[in-house]
Amino acid sequence: MKQYLGIDMGASSFKYGVGSSKGGLLHFGTVRIREKSLEHVKQNILDILEDVKEYPYQGVGLGTPGTIDRKTGKILGVNPNLQFFTDISPAELFPKDFPHTVLYDNDANLMALAESCLEPCRVCYGVTVGSGIGGGLIIEKNIFHGASGFASELGHTIAVLGGEQCNCGLQGCLEAYASVDGIRRQLQKAKSPFAGLDVPGMISRSKSDPLVKRVVADGETYLIRALSNVTTILNPDLIVLGGGAMDLGLYDINKIRKEVFSRISLAHRKDLKIKIARFGNRAGVMGGIILCERA
Amino acid sequence: MKQYLGIDMGASSFKYGVGSSKGGLLHFGTVRIREKSLEHVKQNILDILEDVKEYPYQGVGLGTPGTIDRKTGKILGVNPNLQFFTDISPAELFPKDFPHTVLYDNDANLMALAESCLEPCRVCYGVTVGSGIGGGLIIEKNIFHGASGFASELGHTIAVLGGEQCNCGLQGCLEAYASVDGIRRQLQKAKSPFAGLDVPGMISRSKSDPLVKRVVADGETYLIRALSNVTTILNPDLIVLGGGAMDLGLYDINKIRKEVFSRISLAHRKDLKIKIARFGNRAGVMGGIILCERA
Numbered sequence: 001m002k003q004y005l006g007i008d009m010g011a012s013s014f015k016y017g018v019g020s021s022k023g024g025l026l027h028f029g030t031v032r033i034r035e036k037s038l039e040h041v042k043q044n045i046l047d048i049l050e051d052v053k054e055y056p057y058q059g060v061g062l063g064t065p066g067t068i069d070r071k072t073g074k075i076l077g078v079n080p081n082l083q084f085f086t087d088i089s090p091a092e093l094f095p096k097d098f099p100h101t102v103l104y105d106n107d108a109n110l111m112a113l114a115e116s117c118l119e120p121c122r123v124c125y126g127v128t129v130g131s132g133i134g135g136g137l138i139i140e141k142n143i144f145h146g147a148s149g150f151a152s153e154l155g156h157t158i159a160v161l162g163g164e165q166c167n168c169g170l171q172g173c174l175e176a177y178a179s180v181d182g183i184r185r186q187l188q189k190a191k192s193p194f195a196g197l198d199v200p201g202m203i204s205r206s207k208s209d210p211l212v213k214r215v216v217a218d219g220e221t222y223l224i225r226a227l228s229n230v231t232t233i234l235n236p237d238l239i240v241l242g243g244g245a246m247d248l249g250l251y252d253i254n255k256i257r258k259e260v261f262s263r264i265s266l267a268h269r270k271d272l273k274i275k276i277a278r279f280g281n282r283a284g285v286m287g288g289i290i291l292c293e294r295a
Numbered sequence: 296m297k298q299y300l301g302i303d304m305g306a307s308s309f310k311y312g313v314g315s316s317k318g319g320l321l322h323f324g325t326v327r328i329r330e331k332s333l334e335h336v337k338q339n340i341l342d343i344l345e346d347v348k349e350y351p352y353q354g355v356g357l358g359t360p361g362t363i364d365r366k367t368g369k370i371l372g373v374n375p376n377l378q379f380f381t382d383i384s385p386a387e388l389f390p391k392d393f394p395h396t397v398l399y400d401n402d403a404n405l406m407a408l409a410e411s412c413l414e415p416c417r418v419c420y421g422v423t424v425g426s427g428i429g430g431g432l433i434i435e436k437n438i439f440h441g442a443s444g445f446a447s448e449l450g451h452t453i454a455v456l457g458g459e460q461c462n463c464g465l466q467g468c469l470e471a472y473a474s475v476d477g478i479r480r481q482l483q484k485a486k487s488p489f490a491g492l493d494v495p496g497m498i499s500r501s502k503s504d505p506l507v508k509r510v511v512a513d514g515e516t517y518l519i520r521a522l523s524n525v526t527t528i529l530n531p532d533l534i535v536l537g538g539g540a541m542d543l544g545l546y547d548i549n550k551i552r553k554e555v556f557s558r559i560s561l562a563h564r565k566d567l568k569i570k571i572a573r574f575g576n577r578a579g580v581m582g583g584i585i586l587c588e589r590a
Contacts, residue, residue: 067562076562123442135528144434146530147418150562157524158558161516168560221456229452230528233430235441263453265463267362267371267445 004292005057008284009064011081017285018055059100061288063107064090070149080167108134109143110287121238128243133175159222178219199248228263242277299587300352303579304359306376312580313350356583358402359385365444375462403429404438405582416533423538428470454517473514494543523558537572
């Protein structure tokens, strides 16, 4: 069985693993991005390659944040969490003499790809909720990229017309309300003493503090609306919710399912399942491996 | 050159024509639906077949309102404008001994298909604004149907959470605010003396009556938001706006273009064109013909 190296680049760490979709992961690891510079993340990649050198693999599949221009193969626009990572092809992170092909795609696209392979589905929409909000559309097990590579940017759909400033420069984006960073920024703006909480802290504080409760509930409501609209436009039979904040339970999957179902037509409800991502924090790595298997 | 009969079923009339995408229409006609019953529309079809009998054609492509379940081939759910037209395959409108194949699809899908063939594009989203609001997504010149046939129901995305009751049974749908019927219902609710106006009347009255002005402007704003979100999710390189109300100029295409562009990222703006449908009221007929050509 052919094996591949999957790497998932996040804002604060790389996750990686060697394996195959059928055989699972032989090895899984994490390296921290301690310094947000190109030189440092190139060193991270060397560390990963060193760590997996005993495991045979035939290629690399890399998931990265940011939008990739399919025409140039380069990251377009500045990612506020990884500002140096723009106008570059993610394959350039690897040494010049690296012997394997490096395939890459947006991290949320790869998460959706991995999850879509876990059960029968024709149209799968995957959403990651973490520092930001990402989306990925899988049609018949293939990533849908749109006309130029920028499809599925769910986090930058409009939640509130003329609303909060988003990291991306636009106003009122879903990400500015429903992502972990968005919730923190809202709490900060309202001078809440709880603006610095991590996700478990946010969840527990939302039970006692009315402001935290409201901001988290609003985030959930905007996410529910966005998912309802995605369903009405795309008629998926599977929606998968993942990412760090979903894994930790920031939003309630049962409530999301119930509320989305109440906001879509019978036709759209009929074949739809809404689930938590089963690969958890390994979905991006597995998506990278599947990307290689499909090439 | 092979020719086909294209038929576009609306709430108040059938439009039809014989021709081909390359050669255009040899013949174009309209018959009114005077009575909203299955027997009457079957007679309408007989009248159309009689009218085109001199023109050779190899098959029929029919556009219908409503959502078509791809598994059963039948219309699912009740269309408020054509209440009898449910749980039936549109091909059943034709006589049992009709010698040609009848293909059919949602009318907005066929409009989008026809328009997408007029210029180079990879991802085209077509929108019809009339009594209702329809949408169609064309990927590499193929209609995208979603998992079960209900994709692209733009009119039933949520404009206002918990908002106006829509004909479809849901609340706050875009169609309840931005369609011609939606605008009329809103004016009626506000006891406006102008609730019965036709589209040209609405446009002219919106220049002098503040309530008509506001309701039409709100409809346009919600449409702009929906188009911005469709763009961020699907990354189309072509958006085409058609339907009776757009043809008559209810909404300003230049304003829509400018406002959508201000609400999407640079990446999504880069390759996007937003245009008025060029086939006008013949787009559905031409889409039916193209559906046959592709079969």
